[in-house]
Amino acid sequence: MTLAIEAVDLVKVFKGGVRAVDGLSLEVEAGTVFGLLGPNGAGKTTVVRILTTVFLPDSGRASVLGHDVVTASEEVRANIGLAGQFAAVDENLTGLENLRMIGQLTRLSRNTAVARANELLELFELTDAAKRIAKTYSGGMRRRLDLAAALLHKPSVLFLDEPTTGLDPYSRQALWGVIEELVNEGTTVLLTTQYMEEADRLSNVIAVVDHGKVISQGTPSELKSTLGATVIDLEMSSNEEADRLGRLLLEKIGKQPRLVGAGVELPLENGPAQVRELLEIMEAADLMPVRLDLRDPSLDDVFLSLTGHVAAELQEGGRK
Amino acid sequence: MTVAAKVHSEVVAERGLSRFFSDMFVVTERNIIALVRIPQSLFFSSVQPIMFVLLFRYVFGGAINVPGHSYVDFLMPGIFLQTVAFGSIGTAIGLAEDLHKGFIERFRSLPMARSAVLAGRTSADLIRNIGVLILITAVGILVGFRIHAGIWAFLGGLLLILLFAYALSWGFSMIGLLAPNTETAQVMSFPLLFPLTFASSAFVPVQSMPGWLQPFANNQPFSILVDAMRALSNGGPTADYVIKSLLWSVGLLIVLAPLAARRFRRSF
Numbered sequence: 001m002t003l004a005i006e007a008v009d010l011v012k013v014f015k016g017g018v019r020a021v022d023g024l025s026l027e028v029e030a031g032t033v034f035g036l037l038g039p040n041g042a043g044k045t046t047v048v049r050i051l052t053t054v055f056l057p058d059s060g061r062a063s064v065l066g067h068d069v070v071t072a073s074e075e076v077r078a079n080i081g082l083a084g085q086f087a088a089v090d091e092n093l094t095g096l097e098n099l100r101m102i103g104q105l106t107r108l109s110r111n112t113a114v115a116r117a118n119e120l121l122e123l124f125e126l127t128d129a130a131k132r133i134a135k136t137y138s139g140g141m142r143r144r145l146d147l148a149a150a151l152l153h154k155p156s157v158l159f160l161d162e163p164t165t166g167l168d169p170y171s172r173q174a175l176w177g178v179i180e181e182l183v184n185e186g187t188t189v190l191l192t193t194q195y196m197e198e199a200d201r202l203s204n205v206i207a208v209v210d211h212g213k214v215i216s217q218g219t220p221s222e223l224k225s226t227l228g229a230t231v232i233d234l235e236m237s238s239n240e241e242a243d244r245l246g247r248l249l250l251e252k253i254g255k256q257p258r259l260v261g262a263g264v265e266l267p268l269e270n271g272p273a274q275v276r277e278l279l280e281i282m283e284a285a286d287l288m289p290v291r292l293d294l295r296d297p298s299l300d301d302v303f304l305s306l307t308g309h310v311a312a313e314l315q316e317g318g319r320k
Numbered sequence: 321m322t323v324a325a326k327v328h329s330e331v332v333a334e335r336g337l338s339r340f341f342s343d344m345f346v347v348t349e350r351n352i353i354a355l356v357r358i359p360q361s362l363f364f365s366s367v368q369p370i371m372f373v374l375l376f377r378y379v380f381g382g383a384i385n386v387p388g389h390s391y392v393d394f395l396m397p398g399i400f401l402q403t404v405a406f407g408s409i410g411t412a413i414g415l416a417e418d419l420h421k422g423f424i425e426r427f428r429s430l431p432m433a434r435s436a437v438l439a440g441r442t443s444a445d446l447i448r449n450i451g452v453l454i455l456i457t458a459v460g461i462l463v464g465f466r467i468h469a470g471i472w473a474f475l476g477g478l479l480l481i482l483l484f485a486y487a488l489s490w491g492f493s494m495i496g497l498l499a500p501n502t503e504t505a506q507v508m509s510f511p512l513l514f515p516l517t518f519a520s521s522a523f524v525p526v527q528s529m530p531g532w533l534q535p536f537a538n539n540q541p542f543s544i545l546v547d548a549m550r551a552l553s554n555g556g557p558t559a560d561y562v563i564k565s566l567l568w569s570v571g572l573l574i575v576l577a578p579l580a581a582r583r584f585r586r587s588f
Binding site: 049052053054074077078080082084085086087088090092093097101102104105106107133149153159 | 339342343346347349350353354357358421422423425426427428429430431432
């Protein structure tokens with residue numbers, strides 16, 4: 001196995017003592033998609049910035065394609081593409097001018113940069129908008145332009161920091177399709193996301209990150225299987241009933257179910273047999289659900305059981 | 321490794337200085353395009369100085385007594401300096417914007433000469449200043465400004481002002497990197513520029529100011545630059561002013577450019 005990205009014990013402390021990255025290690029095999037999954041403020045963006053030589057780590061080491069990100073940062077930069085969280089598109093330039101500029105700065109000649117820019121504008125369905133100022137672009141178009149900018153010099157390792165945050169479902173699907181094509185052509189991708197669905201769909205390996213550390217890692221199905229086979233979804237007639245049932249289950253079987261409005265979700269260790277136990281508990285307390293569902297665990301469930309909190313709940317309190 | 325091979329065949333082989341200059345050119349071009357397309361920046365760099373010319377020429381000017389030549393001839397050298405000084409706020413705002421919109425992050429992940437980011441910004445502002453000074457000279461001539469010391473001396477004076485403005489824009493690029501957002505970059509710039517611009521010989525003779533203010537107003541760099549420009553435009557002894565102006569400009573550049581470059585590296 002060839003490693004495209006390797007990080008060992010990375011630490012980055014910001015002013016005020018915030019340990020954004022706190023001893024994080026990871027290994028990404030060439031030609032695969034590695035997903036960093038975690039809530040806002042978990043340190044994902046900082047990891048990406050260290051690996052793309054934007055930030056220097058305070059300690060630990062990392063390399064991309066064997067080039068150290070600190071001592072051989074130029075070689076790293078020549079081989080990577082970065083699409084950051086903000087869609088770094090210059091609003092005053094046209095789509096074509098944006099790409100030409102980035103192309104020239106990635107050491108393509110002006111003519112090659114223009115040719116390559118036109119190629120990518122076509123690939124991302126931006127040809128019609130190529131000569132329009134990027135200020136007039138929609139959020140989805142900006143994202144696509146930003147991703148195109150990361151691909152100008154055909155990087156063999158691509159970093160995507162929350163590539164679909166803020167996109168509508170259609171644009172998200174389209175972007176996923178593009179990423180999958182790139183991977184089929186042999187590009188190694190490291191992506192960060194807060195969306196379980198995105199990590200699940202795209203990643204070969206997922207690392208769950210919280211407080212600057214990897215707290216669990218595996219293929220999507222490995223991560224899910226750590227939870228047991230089945231999750232039971234119950235819908236109660238009111239939020240109060242759901243709360244009551246939550247307390248009751250914690251007391252009787254010692255596990256805190258996840259409460260979402262009137263919904264109660266609980267991973268089951270031994271599947272169907274436990275369903276009967278649950279029904280008996282509920283019947284005895286006169287708390288019967290209006291709907292009952294059994295399903296495979298989702299990454300949401302994994303995340304909850306690993307971190308003790310729901311990813312989405314942390315969104316307000318996150319990074320600046 | 322076919323992908324890598326392809327990349328390397330397309331990559332322009334450049335090293336060191338030539339690479340720095342070609343990257344600087346690309347970044348400068350980008351900033352110039354933006355400058356032309358943002359109405360606010362055009363307003364700040366040209367409409368505002370024109371208003372100052374009209375304000376001082378027709379509203380305040382009548383009440384200000386200057387020795388020797390007419391007030392408009394006294395005024396215009398001051399306006400030239402004020403224009404480029406206020407224009408350097410644009411450097412701070414532009415860099416703050418690049419930083420907070422993720423543009424600097426993108427630049428830092430590219431295999432480009434990193435120093436070209438700041439150099440491209442300050443060069444673009446230099447080019448903007450050339451354009452604005454030409455415009456303001458034309459406006460000045462329309463309202464009665466005349467060059468008495470010969471065209472070459474006058475152009476030499478403008479070059480002095482441009483060099484000084486170039487040094488200033490390195491200083492203001494540092495403010496842009498330090499400011500938490502673009503509004504603050506603007507707010508941080510004004511208190512610096514205001515006393516230097518108005519407690520100077522730009523609009524009124526220093527002799528008309530209170531005694532305690534005169535030592536500052538006489539010796540601070542804005543006055544020295546204005547005095548040099550005035551001598552090169554209206555006539556009179558120039559050597560002393562020009563030498564001092566050059567010393568200030570080069571001195572500031574030698575101090576501020578490395579400081580800004582260091583701040584740029586340290587921001588991460």
